[in-house]
Amino acid sequence: MRLHEIPTPALVVDLLGMERNIKRMADFYAGACKLRPHFKAHKTPEIARRQLAAGNCTGLTCATIGEAELVVADRLTDDILIANEVLGPGKAARVAALAKQVDIKVAVDSEAGLADLAQAASAAGVEIGVLVDVYVGLPRCGILPGEPAVALAKRVHETSGLRLCGLMGYEGHVVGLEDRGERETKAAQAMEKLLDTARLTREAGLPCAIVSAGGTGTYDITGGMEGITEVQAGSYVLMDTAYAKLDIPFEKAMWLLETVLSRPRPELCVGDGGLKACAVDHGMPDVKDIEGASVLFLSDEHATIRLPAESPLAPGDRIELWPGHIDPTINAHDVLYAVEGNEVAGIWPVSARGYREQRSHVSS
Amino acid sequence: MRLHEIPTPALVVDLLGMERNIKRMADFYAGACKLRPHFKAHKTPEIARRQLAAGNCTGLTCATIGEAELVVADRLTDDILIANEVLGPGKAARVAALAKQVDIKVAVDSEAGLADLAQAASAAGVEIGVLVDVYVGLPRCGILPGEPAVALAKRVHETSGLRLCGLMGYEGHVVGLEDRGERETKAAQAMEKLLDTARLTREAGLPCAIVSAGGTGTYDITGGMEGITEVQAGSYVLMDTAYAKLDIPFEKAMWLLETVLSRPRPELCVGDGGLKACAVDHGMPDVKDIEGASVLFLSDEHATIRLPAESPLAPGDRIELWPGHIDPTINAHDVLYAVEGNEVAGIWPVSARGYREQRSHVSS
Numbered sequence: 001m002r003l004h005e006i007p008t009p010a011l012v013v014d015l016l017g018m019e020r021n022i023k024r025m026a027d028f029y030a031g032a033c034k035l036r037p038h039f040k041a042h043k044t045p046e047i048a049r050r051q052l053a054a055g056n057c058t059g060l061t062c063a064t065i066g067e068a069e070l071v072v073a074d075r076l077t078d079d080i081l082i083a084n085e086v087l088g089p090g091k092a093a094r095v096a097a098l099a100k101q102v103d104i105k106v107a108v109d110s111e112a113g114l115a116d117l118a119q120a121a122s123a124a125g126v127e128i129g130v131l132v133d134v135y136v137g138l139p140r141c142g143i144l145p146g147e148p149a150v151a152l153a154k155r156v157h158e159t160s161g162l163r164l165c166g167l168m169g170y171e172g173h174v175v176g177l178e179d180r181g182e183r184e185t186k187a188a189q190a191m192e193k194l195l196d197t198a199r200l201t202r203e204a205g206l207p208c209a210i211v212s213a214g215g216t217g218t219y220d221i222t223g224g225m226e227g228i229t230e231v232q233a234g235s236y237v238l239m240d241t242a243y244a245k246l247d248i249p250f251e252k253a254m255w256l257l258e259t260v261l262s263r264p265r266p267e268l269c270v271g272d273g274g275l276k277a278c279a280v281d282h283g284m285p286d287v288k289d290i291e292g293a294s295v296l297f298l299s300d301e302h303a304t305i306r307l308p309a310e311s312p313l314a315p316g317d318r319i320e321l322w323p324g325h326i327d328p329t330i331n332a333h334d335v336l337y338a339v340e341g342n343e344v345a346g347i348w349p350v351s352a353r354g355y356r357e358q359r360s361h362v363s364s
Numbered sequence: 365m366r367l368h369e370i371p372t373p374a375l376v377v378d379l380l381g382m383e384r385n386i387k388r389m390a391d392f393y394a395g396a397c398k399l400r401p402h403f404k405a406h407k408t409p410e411i412a413r414r415q416l417a418a419g420n421c422t423g424l425t426c427a428t429i430g431e432a433e434l435v436v437a438d439r440l441t442d443d444i445l446i447a448n449e450v451l452g453p454g455k456a457a458r459v460a461a462l463a464k465q466v467d468i469k470v471a472v473d474s475e476a477g478l479a480d481l482a483q484a485a486s487a488a489g490v491e492i493g494v495l496v497d498v499y500v501g502l503p504r505c506g507i508l509p510g511e512p513a514v515a516l517a518k519r520v521h522e523t524s525g526l527r528l529c530g531l532m533g534y535e536g537h538v539v540g541l542e543d544r545g546e547r548e549t550k551a552a553q554a555m556e557k558l559l560d561t562a563r564l565t566r567e568a569g570l571p572c573a574i575v576s577a578g579g580t581g582t583y584d585i586t587g588g589m590e591g592i593t594e595v596q597a598g599s600y601v602l603m604d605t606a607y608a609k610l611d612i613p614f615e616k617a618m619w620l621l622e623t624v625l626s627r628p629r630p631e632l633c634v635g636d637g638g639l640k641a642c643a644v645d646h647g648m649p650d651v652k653d654i655e656g657a658s659v660l661f662l663s664d665e666h667a668t669i670r671l672p673a674e675s676p677l678a679p680g681d682r683i684e685l686w687p688g689h690i691d692p693t694i695n696a697h698d699v700l701y702a703v704e705g706n707e708v709a710g711i712w713p714v715s716a717r718g719y720r721e722q723r724s725h726v727s728s
Contacts, residue, residue: 007721008452040664063665084665087680088372088623088636109626112679139660140668141626141634172663259452262473262505270505272452275692277719281644281662296503298645299536300404300691301427301448304504315476316451327664328639331696334722349726355641357371358698362713 001344004318006337008259009273011330012320013338015345017253018237019050024249025219025236026054033223034058036081036212038234039067041327043352044336045074047237052077059103061212061232065094066356068104074351078102081212083168083232085113085133085141090357092120095128105129105165105210109143114156121161129165130156131212134197136169136190145169145193150200157206166210167201169194170232175217178245187221195227216243216250240326242282254336255288256321256329258303266309271319274298277332282324289320365708368682370701372623373637375694376684377702379709381617382601383414388613389583389600390418397587398422400445400576402598403431405691407716408700409438411601416441423467425576425596429458430720432468438715442466445576447532447596449477449497449505454721456484459492469493469529469574473507478520485525493529494520495574498561500533500554509533509557514564521570530574531565533558534596539581542609551585559591580607580614604690606646618700619652620685620693622667630673635683638662641696646688653684 006012029035037051040063048060048071059079062068068080079102086095086106095117098104108114108130121128132153135142143149149167157164171190177183194213201208214222214231216239223231235243238254256278258271275298278285285303287293292308303321307313323329330336331353338346370376393399401415404427412424412435423443426432432444442465449471450459459481462468472478472494485492496517499506507513513531521528535554541547558577565572578586578595580603587595599607602618620642622635639662642649649667651657656672667685671677687693694700695717702710 005453007454007719009719010722085625085634085636085679087625089369090371091623109628110679113625116680135628139632140628140663140666142628144628259455261449261451261477264473264499264504264506264508268503270449272449275643275645275689276695279639281639299504302504315449315474316480325639331640332718334718335725347725351726354696354698355371355373358374361699361711362715 003339003342003344006257006344008257009277010257011333011336012255012257013238013336014253015338015340017251021237021239021250021253022050022054025233026056028220028223029056033228034230036061036230036232037237038232039071039352041234041237042330043067043350044348045076045351046346046348048076051237058230061234064355065091067352068098069094069356070352072098072101080104081131082106083170083212085109087113087116092116093124096120096124096126099126099128100124103129105131107131107133107141107168108152108156109133109141114159114162118159118161127161127163129163131166131168131210132156134167134169134194136171136193137174138170138172140172142169145197146200149197150204153201153206154204164207166208166212167194167198168212170213170215171218171222172215175215176242177217180247183217184221187218191222191225191228195225198227216248217246219248235326238326240282241286241322241324252322254326256285256323258319258321260313260315260317260319261302263314267307269305269307269313269319271303271305272301274300274302276300278321278323279325279328279332281328285321285323287319288322295321367703367706367708370621370708372621373641374621375697375700376619376621377602377700378617379702379704381615382411385601385603385614385617386414386418389597390420392584392587393420397592398594400425400594400596401601402596403435403716405598405601406694407431407714408712409440409715410710410712412440415601422594425598428719429455431716432462433458433720434716436462436465444468445495446470447534447576449473451477451480456480457488460484460488460490463490463492464488467493469495471495471497471505471532472516472520473497473505475519478523478526482523482525491525491527493527495530495532495576496520498531498533498558500535500557501538502534502536504536506533509561510564513561514568517565517570518568528571530572530576531558531562532576534577534579535582535586536579539579540606541581544611547581548585551582555586555589555592559589562591580612581610583612599690602690604646605650605686605688616686618690620649620687622683622685624677624679624681624683625666627678631671633669633671633677633683635667635669636665638664638666640664642685642687643689643692643696645692649685649687651683652686659685
């Protein structure tokens with residue numbers, strides 16, 4: 001298949017650009033701190049295999065149990081961190097089932113989360129790894145740093161079926177800050193909370209081999225701090241317009257390919273990909289390679305695009321958009337088309353798209 | 365299965381509420397103007413079957429060829445309108461393949477779109493129905509009303525393999541206006557363009573049996589105008605917070621069920637569904653049944669929710685959110701859980717989710 005034969009809308013990966021991103025990131029982690037690539041960014045085994053093959057990785061990070069189940073089924077790695085709390089019907093039991101096959105670690109920030117996992121581990125006769133999730137400034141999950149976190153770590157350590165592996169704390173409120181100085185300052189403040197808690201944990205005689213944090217925007221800031229053992233970066237591999245605003249050495253390597261449906265007026269064209277092909281939580285996508293063009297709005301299956309009146313673009317031509325946020329954008333697609341120049345080098349299933357527990361009800 | 369056993373995040377349909385919506389809408393179209401429910405809203409055969417069974421429908425509206433292919437494969441109806449232009453590799457040929465099995469009509473607003481369809485129809489030895497898509501004020505597809513539209517209709521009528529069926533014009537810039545008076549005035553202005561063009565088309569001796577328009581927000585305005593033969597409403601069946609602001613007699617009948625992962629502080633809780641479970645192009649979802657609660661932001665797999673400090677909500681409890689826009693929200697899920705009270709009455713595949721042409725590359 002060639003580029004011009006791809007049915008639209010479709011996500012196209014620049015294979016060589018992606019490989020450059022993977023190598024740059026892997027090379028950075030040659031030291032003590034390692035990379036644990038976040039699988040949620042792309043949910044695509046073909047990409048995860050390349051990230052792991054580039055070296056300097058501890059394993060993979062996942063956001064959901066469904067992603068972890070796919071990682072295990074596809075034998076991508078035997079070291080998985082679900083960097084999220086797992087609660088709700090059947091969830092802990094599914095983690096316990098995975099613990100029979102691989103080293104799986106999950107985040108815990110409450111007594112309820114701890115109890116749920118412990119019961120499932122006991123029922124399955126397995127041990128589940130735990131990182132205590134510490135609040136470092138992002139208003140989301142995470143127990144308060146210092147004494148509360150250490151007390152929970154102690155409870156984990158004393159609970160049969162659970163294995164305390166260390167701490168995690170995600171500075172999600174920092175990773176997108178465009179000013180490098182501000183990003184450094186706020187990352188340092190956030191990580192001080194995590195590293196202090198790690199020190200207190202060890203002083204309490206508890207194991208704390210893993211201190212996991214960071215993302216694409218802080219890969220070399222948090223990733224350069226003594227005591228941080230691994231960084232959970234994901235978006236670097238394909239990038240998006242939000243992360244591209246930062247001064248980080250990764251290139252945008254995926255775009256949304258569309259076909260022009262209409263050129264109703266000289267200053268307007270309409271593409272065939274909209275809200276069901278591209279997430280807009282980080283704003284409208286940018287138009288690639290057309291000076292002065294911009295996306296006015298997306299409908300379910302349309303992109304209404306302002307064009308320079310002199311543009312020759314006509315119905316049937318192609319137009320390319322840079323997504324603002326790759327994670328939910330990729331989750332809307334079943335495959336990625338990897339291209340080298342004008343050749344499609346691979347059609348990669350987004351195998352962990354959606355919620356795995358829902359798929360069992362769908363015939364193929 | 366019971367409600368409390370549903371794995372989260374998940375979309376839950378209030379079966380009786382949905383059926384009330386379906387009946388109310390079908391009853392409205394007992395007169396000359398009929399309903400052509402828009403399949404894109406839910407992409408779910410179990411819902412489309414109920415809409416068609418309620419009567420007063422001409423058939424179904426689809427936004428993509430993949431949806432139409434699913435409608436044909438599932439034998440939902442033999443009268444389909446793809447209310448969109450179709451261009452790009454393989455698209456016209458797929459329409460032609462469907463034309464062998466059902467009465468399929470597509471929108472055309474350009475010579476290029478016409479030529480593409482005509483060639484495919486000729487190659488397949490079929491006739492494809494065409495509605496000329498007329499611009500009525502929404503900056504998207506659509507040829508200018510009046511002479512340009514009539515000239516294109518004439519070209520369609522004279523082209524072998526194409527069958528001119530009439531016109532369509534979507535007043536998408538009007539359907540969401542909250543003020544009823546403004547909605548009525550602007551819908552009338554938009555439909556005047558379409559109805560004038562229909563008159564000119566007939567005066568030119570061209571067939572124009574179908575004049576298709578409208579949506580949920582104008583179902584009884586556009587749907588009450590003489591000369592409009594059918595309305596393409598979709599969202600009414602399950603509704604969302606955007607449409608619920610309007611004075612229309614349909615009830616919100618679908619919510620996003622989440623499990624509380626964390627209650628890190630009295631004024632905050634975190635649910636396990638985020639950007640990959642709920643579209644935010646119409647703003648954050650609303651919190652159902654908790655006075656004073658609101659969603660602060662969504663991450664990929666989290667909803668950070670402000671809670672009244674006195675709320676007893678704890679990790680492991682459920683929380684429910686009303687989506688702002690159902691179409692892209694449903695497209696993120698593989699199934700809908702239809703409930704009656706606390707019982708799950710059905711688990712319905714969102715069979716037309718995503719892009720069908722991508723699925724052929726994914727093993728089940």
